[in-house]
Amino acid sequence: MIRVEHLTKTFGEIQAVRDVSFEVGMGEIFAFLGPNGAGKTTTIKMLTTLLRPTSGKVEIDGLDPAHQQNEVRKRFGIVFQDPSLDDELTAAENLDLHGALYHVPRKLRVERTESLLKLFELWDRRNDPVKQFSGGMRRRLEIARGLLHTPKIIFLDEPTLGLDPQTRNQLWAQVKKLNEEERVTVFLTTHYMDEADRVAHRIAVIDHGAIVAQGTPAELKQQTNSETLEQAFLALTGSSIRDEGAEANRDLRNMAKMWRGRR
Amino acid sequence: MTTIYVLWLRQLKRYIRSKPRIIASLGQPLLYLLGFGFGFGPVFQKAGQGNYIQFLAPGMIGMTILFTSIFSGIELMFDRQFGFLKEMLVAPQPRLLLMIGRTLGGATTAILQGILVIVICIIAGFRPLSISALPIAFAFMVLVAVLFTALGTAIACTLTDMQGFQMVMNFLVMPIFFLSGALFPLTGVPAAMALLANIDPLSYGVDGIRGAMIGVSHFGMLLDFIVLGIMAMVFLAIGARQFSRIEA
Numbered sequence: 001m002i003r004v005e006h007l008t009k010t011f012g013e014i015q016a017v018r019d020v021s022f023e024v025g026m027g028e029i030f031a032f033l034g035p036n037g038a039g040k041t042t043t044i045k046m047l048t049t050l051l052r053p054t055s056g057k058v059e060i061d062g063l064d065p066a067h068q069q070n071e072v073r074k075r076f077g078i079v080f081q082d083p084s085l086d087d088e089l090t091a092a093e094n095l096d097l098h099g100a101l102y103h104v105p106r107k108l109r110v111e112r113t114e115s116l117l118k119l120f121e122l123w124d125r126r127n128d129p130v131k132q133f134s135g136g137m138r139r140r141l142e143i144a145r146g147l148l149h150t151p152k153i154i155f156l157d158e159p160t161l162g163l164d165p166q167t168r169n170q171l172w173a174q175v176k177k178l179n180e181e182e183r184v185t186v187f188l189t190t191h192y193m194d195e196a197d198r199v200a201h202r203i204a205v206i207d208h209g210a211i212v213a214q215g216t217p218a219e220l221k222q223q224t225n226s227e228t229l230e231q232a233f234l235a236l237t238g239s240s241i242r243d244e245g246a247e248a249n250r251d252l253r254n255m256a257k258m259w260r261g262r263r
Numbered sequence: 264m265t266t267i268y269v270l271w272l273r274q275l276k277r278y279i280r281s282k283p284r285i286i287a288s289l290g291q292p293l294l295y296l297l298g299f300g301f302g303f304g305p306v307f308q309k310a311g312q313g314n315y316i317q318f319l320a321p322g323m324i325g326m327t328i329l330f331t332s333i334f335s336g337i338e339l340m341f342d343r344q345f346g347f348l349k350e351m352l353v354a355p356q357p358r359l360l361l362m363i364g365r366t367l368g369g370a371t372t373a374i375l376q377g378i379l380v381i382v383i384c385i386i387a388g389f390r391p392l393s394i395s396a397l398p399i400a401f402a403f404m405v406l407v408a409v410l411f412t413a414l415g416t417a418i419a420c421t422l423t424d425m426q427g428f429q430m431v432m433n434f435l436v437m438p439i440f441f442l443s444g445a446l447f448p449l450t451g452v453p454a455a456m457a458l459l460a461n462i463d464p465l466s467y468g469v470d471g472i473r474g475a476m477i478g479v480s481h482f483g484m485l486l487d488f489i490v491l492g493i494m495a496m497v498f499l500a501i502g503a504r505q506f507s508r509i510e511a
């Protein structure tokens with residue numbers, strides 16, 4: 001379903017993703033794990049037509065995201081790491097707009113909106129503007145939106161960020177159900193190792209832009225002689241904090257953007 | 264079509280729901296009408312130019328459309344900041360349709376705002392020549408609105424922060440407004456200023472609205488129409504090109 005070969009992305013001096021290769025089969029739940037700044041979001045952006053790779057090959061359902069953009073876009077749903085709802089619109093309006101943009105016929109749109117809002121327990125609040133929602137409600141709405149057009153693949157970039165344990169459990173239960181019943185392929189990232197351990201069929205660990213290990217959760221634990229996936233993760237990626245370089249880069253990037261904006 | 268429609272509707276909903284913004288943006292033309300209108304009125308009359316409110320009202324309509332449409336274009340920057348832009352960019356839709364829907368929506372809100380200002384002007388004592396002149400004035404309002412929403416969109420594609428927005432307001436939008444002849448007649452201004460006024464698209468918009476509404480026109484309404492039409496096309500093309508290049 002997803003095939004990536006020697007994928008590389010550089011931003012100026014920074015090599016955000018270097019020579020990454022992996023495959024995700026149809027109906028698989030694949031977790032992409034790595035410390036902050038490892039290159040997870042950048043990889044997702046390249047898989048979802050938002051960024052062009054510097055080099056390497058990507059195939060989504062046999063198509064190339066860099067050239068067959070709209071065909072690829074129809075096939076996946078995405079929950080971005082950062083919020084992407086329209087705050088002024090209501091929950092139902094956000095879903096309806098999404099459905100229209102994805103060519104979902106009106107009648108089906110209404111049905112899907114209702115069933116998804118009920119599934120994510122937002123039905124009672126469907127006519128409230130999103131700006132009145134709590135963080136968890138927004139997150140749930142984003143996930144519902146990503147599923148509205150019944151995509152074959154769903155990309156979840158830290159979908160459980162900021163959710164309480166109840167909602168997290170419920171969310172993963174729904175993802176699993178969707179995967180089992182509708183054979184939706186799932187590509188996810190998370191910083192909660194227990195979640196990855198529970199839901200993922202296979203895992204790739206990425207650090208400093210490169211893949212350091214791949215396999216089932218059991219295989220990764222075995223490889224590193226660890227009890228838990230968290231221990232395995234720390235063994236693979238070390239225990240020092242990676243964010244400093246990334247943060248510095250991000251600051252630089254923002255500054256550059258500001259200057260560009262001024263001119 | 265659906266794509267254009269839903270994005271148009273989104274802009275409209277956002278506009279109608281931001282009542283404070285609507286009211287705040289009516290304050291400015293009201294202030295100008297009362298302050299300048301009644302303040303400069305006597306001087307204007309003495310100089311043999313006729314009734315100043317009559318002259319000023321089309322300028323206020325043009326000004327309001329300018330500000331509202333530039334702002335709705337630049338709202339794209341907020342879409343980027345609040346993340347909705349990503350949702351648009353990842354949708355299986357040609358960028359051109361997204362841009363057109365957004366621009367038409369923004370332009371519609373600017374036109375609505377312009378109509379509100381016409382009402383305010385009439386309350387302040389403005390009297391258009393005839394009812395039949397209004398459709399022609401309306402056509403000019405549409406062109407001005409589309410032109411500046413597209414310009415705002417093009418600018419927003421390259422802006423990423425609020426400081427940039429301030430710069431645009433001070434060094435682009437305000438000059439466009441002041442040089443357009445919205446507040447004073449362009450006949451007899453110094454040559455340098457006349458030159459700037461001649462390259463300011465709003466000059467033609469205000470002039471066309473004025474021509475239609477009070478029968479006084481500096482460039483001639485046909486020229487106004489041609490220049491605005493061409494400029495609107497050019498800015499739409501630039502906006503579309505800039506929008507198609509955005510990366511998330």
Ligand SMILES: Nc1ncnc2c1ncn2[C@@H]1O[C@H](COP(=O)(O)OP(=O)(O)OP(=O)(O)O)[C@@H](O)[C@H]1O
Pocket residue numbers: 011014015016034035036037038039040041042043081245246247249250253
């Ligand atoms: N547009 C950009 N321009 C320059 N550098 C970038 C850009 N986007 C990402 N980077 C850099 O690429 C690296 C990878 O970032 P990415 O967002 O992919 O990390 P991540 O694995 O998703 O991290 P997190 O867990 O914090 O979300 C970082 O060093 C980041 O600063």
Ligand SMILES: [Mg+2]
Pocket residue numbers: 040041042081157
């Ligand atoms: Mg990320």
